[in-house]
Amino acid sequence: MLTAILTGFLFSIFLVFTGKFFKGKLSLLASIVPLGLFVYFSQFISRVSSGEVINRTYEWVPSFGVDLGFKLDGLSLLFTLMITGIGFLVFAYTSSYLRGHQYLDRFYGYLAAFMGAMLGLVLSDNMITLFVFWELTSISSFFLIGFNNTNPASRKSALIALGITGIGGLFLLAGALLLNNMVGTYSISEMIGMSEVITSNPYYLIAVLLIFGAAFTKSAQFPFHFWLPGAMKAPTPVSTYLHSATMVKAGVYLLMRFTPVLGGEEFWNTTLIIVGGITMLYSAIHTIFRTDLKGILAYSTISALGILVFLIGLGTQEAFLAAAVFIIVHALYKATLFLVTGIIDHQTHTRDVTRLSGLNKIMLPVGIAGILAAISSAGIPPSIGFVGKELTYDAASKSEWLVVLIIIAIVLTKIFLLYAGFVAGIKPFTGKLPEEHSNVKMPGFLMWAPPLLLASLGIIFGVAPFIIESALVKPVVEALGADASEIHLALWHGFNMVFILSLITIGVGIALYFILKPSAKLESAAAKFESISPESLLGKFNRGFIILSSFWTRFFQNGYLRNYISIIILFLVVLVGYIILGDTSFSIDYNSLSKITLYEITTTLILIAGIFYTVFTQSRLAAVVGMGVVGLSICLIFVFYSAPDLAMTQFSIDTLTVILFVLVLYKLPRYLKLSDFKTRVRDGILSGIFGLLIATLSLQVLSEPVNKDIGNFYANNAYLEAHGKNVVNVILVDFRGSDTLIEISVLAIAAIGVFGLMKLRLKTVDRKRNQD
Template identity: 40%
Template sequence: MLLAVLSGFLLALVAPALHRVTGRYIGWTLAILPASLTAYFASLIPAVQASGSLVIEYAWMPGLGINLNFLVDGLSLVFALLISGIGTFILIYAGAYLAGHQYLARFFVIMLSFMASMLGLVLSDNLVSLFVFWELTSITSYMLIGFNHEDMEARKCALQGLFVTAGGGLVLMAGLILLAIMGGSYSLAEILSSDLALQDHAFYTGAVICILAGCFTKSAQVPFHFWLPNAMAAPTPVSAFLHSATMVKAGIYLMARLNPSLGEGALWSQALMVFGAATMFTGAYLAFSSTGIKKVLAYSTIMALGTLTMLIGVGTELALTAFVCFLVAHSLYKGALFMIAGALDHETGTKDISRMGGLRKTMPVTAAIACLAALSLAGLPPVFGFIAKELLLESLLDAPFWSIGLTTAAVAAAVLIVGVAGLVAIKPFFGKVANTPKAPHEAPFGMLIGPAVLSVIALIFGLAPFLPEGALLQSAVGSVFGTPVETYLALWHGVNVPLVLSIGSLVLGLSLLSGWHRLQPALYAINTYAARFGPEAGYFHFMEGITIVAAWQTRILQNGVLGLYLLLLVAVTFGLTGYTLLTHHGIHLTLDLTDSHFYEWGIALLLVAAATFASSTHSRLGSVASMGVLGFGVALTFILFSAPDLGITQLLVETLTVILLVLVLFRLPEFVNLSSPFERFRDLAVAIFAGVVMTLLILAALDVQYFESISSYYIENSGTLGHGRNIVNVILVDFRALDTLGEIFVLSLAALGVLSMIKLRAEDQYKS
């Protein structure tokens, strides 16, 4: 399993080399991996059906109790099969669609990493690793959306998607931490199997809000839906994969995964129903009012994501059965339709539906595939989309809350989606032949095999629904519901209310489609007006506000004056520290100087005198010398109080520092007063304030001890555990090895920087 998840990253490393060897067959070559993964995941179905779920464990950070565990059950297997199965055809399609592209090898590196990240997300059992893969999908999708990096619009859309999803990811991290605290574990399997009533926990509301914020941004729920259509700036293979099986389905997966634990609370179910229904109708309306074929499909994806979210919120057995069926049906027809959209663009030179027509004569195979996939989009028999739509309407009619409102919203969305399906399948291929920028012809085999197979699978699942039900869907429904369930799928249930509603939506949808051209001006005006006040406008105002604040703080705080940086840093740090000290501890001076010796007083006065002289003299050499005196005084203090090794280190550091500073002095210009008397007195006041606060803090620390001293532990275990008699060395090398390693790393980087500057200067002198 670990190899299966990470294999995509490993193959990405060698993809450029494979591209040089295989040439135009690179897509077919790389597709071997996801095809093999599909077979591997399919082989796990019997084990999942027998045991319900499998937890596969790998030690990751055992010292912190964090393992790289994988949870394999019906839900995760459905997603894994969709990701790897559709991913197989996406790679083949991309090889043909982007044939000859100068950055094709780079594309496959990112795409394979994206696929592996999504697999890791849906299979992770540990919340930490799940979040890591979650963020990896955001980063890789950002690079895919902005793949055409020379296009300013692509870069802009990629940044928008990254800001929205990564911002939601930060909130999600807080929610996952709260969930781990509530459930007492970072393991999803343990949380899901726990008998704890999480809805009664004090953190429940905060955890639900944070988790849903992350899921809503990822899965483009209202009001975060605006980023998804803009992601169409990505190449079509990216859009097809992102919309059908990855990225936007990540939030849907997480909501479904956590539903058994969090779904008992009213906040969870009602929030999902409200936002899901709003997203469903908004996506359907925007899809019908758009003209670009990729935008039409993108908005229909928003409709589907809202539908899936709403069904999770309804939460009944029937609703969750409809959820899993709709999830599979949408993945199949949306992957096919996006690849068809890319084929149309590739072969006609336009994405605008209004400029297409009569293409069935020159692209008959493409037309047949598009019609079959559009049947599933519209929810018409005999494809699997019809079964999912019937279950959707039936579950909403039996919903425990807001049944009439949810059903009305679903029927209204279905009416619009029938029109959208007609736009995709009828408008480009039937009617009067339109003049397109390129002479249309059939797309290459590599661009048609994917949509053809996906559309045929949707047809087979519709004609024989017992095949997906018996293999996996029932287990997936049980995973989302929390307990095993019995499901029954059939293409025909007789004449009932859902069938009547479906027929009504079909009639009204075809009526809307017939008047689509006449409605376009009004729809365009409404959308233009709404865009001025919609969530996307709010996003741009927010980004402008960030720019304004950044410009202000740069002008005031980061203006290039190092002295101001230091002043603000010291003032804010010690101001907050002093406030906390006074309010939480108070000033209790218990300083006892009866045991002090005259030479200790002498060293203290020497330190004060050296610091005063260093800060007041106009002589740089005198200032450096007095700083050396200050450092040697600190070394004497270490030696007097039984820390000779620290004293020796201090002596070496001070000696080296003084020598280096004296050498640098010869390179500096003459001493000049650059500050006014007011600024110098201000700096003096801040310095005195910081010194007083630090002194009080040290004195207060002497009286406060929250934990027992660890010194005895080091004394007792340095010899037995660290095999050393020098306790300080053992602490640095063994007990605090990572800290020391970090310091060594920093010093190494600094040394490399110095070496680079010296080498660069030497090369410049050689050239001159």
């Protein structure tokens, strides 16, 4: 299973060296990778449908309880089949859609990496592993959305998408750490068995909010939805793969996966119903005000995601069944419509639906695919969309939470989605062919075959829903913790209230399609409210934050290092001083301290003299010498307290520092302005107070009883665990190796910066500007 996940990443690396072979006719070979993975995961259908759960665990960081744990059950199997199956069709479609593109190999690399990240995400059974793959999907999608990097709009959309989903990733990490603190494990399977412990924990609400934050940002729920329409600047294969079938459903997957862990509580269900309900209706209404095909599909996708969140919130067996079926329904018809839109854009060079009609006369197979997808989107029999719509209405009618309001909201949403599906899938192909498109040609087989296959599956599954009933749907419902034994999918459930709601939806939706035509007037009417949209409000907040940041920077970061240090020291003095003054138990036992010796007094006086000489001298070299005296005095103190190794280290560093200072100061110009007497007095007072504070804290620490447990641990384990006889070195290199690595990294980054400044060669114009 790990090999299957890594295949996408390995293929991306492979393309770095062999990418030129995938730019021409051989580009179709890239689709073998997702096809092979689809075949691999398909072999698990019979085992999973019989109730088996396949687990694989590989050690990663066992000391922190983090492993590469993967779990294949009904829920993850459904998503893996969508990721690889639709991925195969998208790869094949891309070979024709982007034929001849100079960066086609790079595009395939991004797609393959994204596929691997999504597979890792839906298969992960460890929350840290899940977080890693979650972030990898955000990073790889950033490159895919911004693939047309010469377009400023594409770059901006990619940054917004990365920013929103990246924040969600931080929420997920925080949620993982909090849940681990509650139950002592990162394993999602183990958390399911401890659900009652989690829900009774006082931090339950915080954990739920963090998971919600991750899911809502990834799955574009209101008010975080606006990144998705902006991401439509990406090429059509990206919109198809990421924004209809896979990535945007990652948040839905997260909610479904954690339903057995965190669900069943009023806060969980109510929040999901409200957020999902607002999202589905708000976005569905937006579709009637759009004229760009991708814009229509983007908002209808957000609405569909809202429906899924809404169904998860209902939390009943009927709702879980409806969600499982609707995931399949939406993946089939929405991927089809995106691929069809890509063909239209590729052949006619426009996505403006007001300029499109009659294309059925030129590209009949594409038109058939679009019409079939529109029928499934509308929930018209005999499509699987009809089955999914009736299940959704059935779940809504059995809700115990404001049934009438819920039914009205879901019916209105479905009406608008029917309208959107007809506009995107039927309108471009019916009616009279405009003169401007009379020379449009039929696309290649690899472009029209994938959408036609997906659209056909939508009808096949509707006519014979038993194909997916036991294989895909029941295992998903069982994975959500509900009973699936009595589930039987059928196209006809009898003449009942649900069927009447379906007839109303179809009738009103079709009437709306013929009455309300997409127009620029409608789009401009919606633009009037743009100033109060979530995106605009966030933009205003960002601008305000930038203004505040600029003021803050100008006030504190004014270019003088001594001011930076003074502010930091003043803050510490106020903070620590306040704590000490407010702590009545703070005291120093002077009797426990050792007596002051003549050597210490003499060394301290020399040290103080060096400090005063350094502060008041007007010579840089003399100041360096004074600092050297201070450093050597500290070396002597280390020797007095039986730390010769520290003394030698201090001596070496101090000597090297003095030499480096001399070399650097030799190249610097003369002082432009020395600090005045008042500034030195002010800095001296602040330094004195800070030094007194540190001395007080040091004396208090020294007067405390010595606890040697940690020291004994290091002494007893230094040789046994790290095979080192020098305990200090072992602590730095092994026990605290991560700290040392970070410190080395900081020094390396600083060295690179210094090297870059040393090698900087400004042009004459730039040098003159800097001097001015």
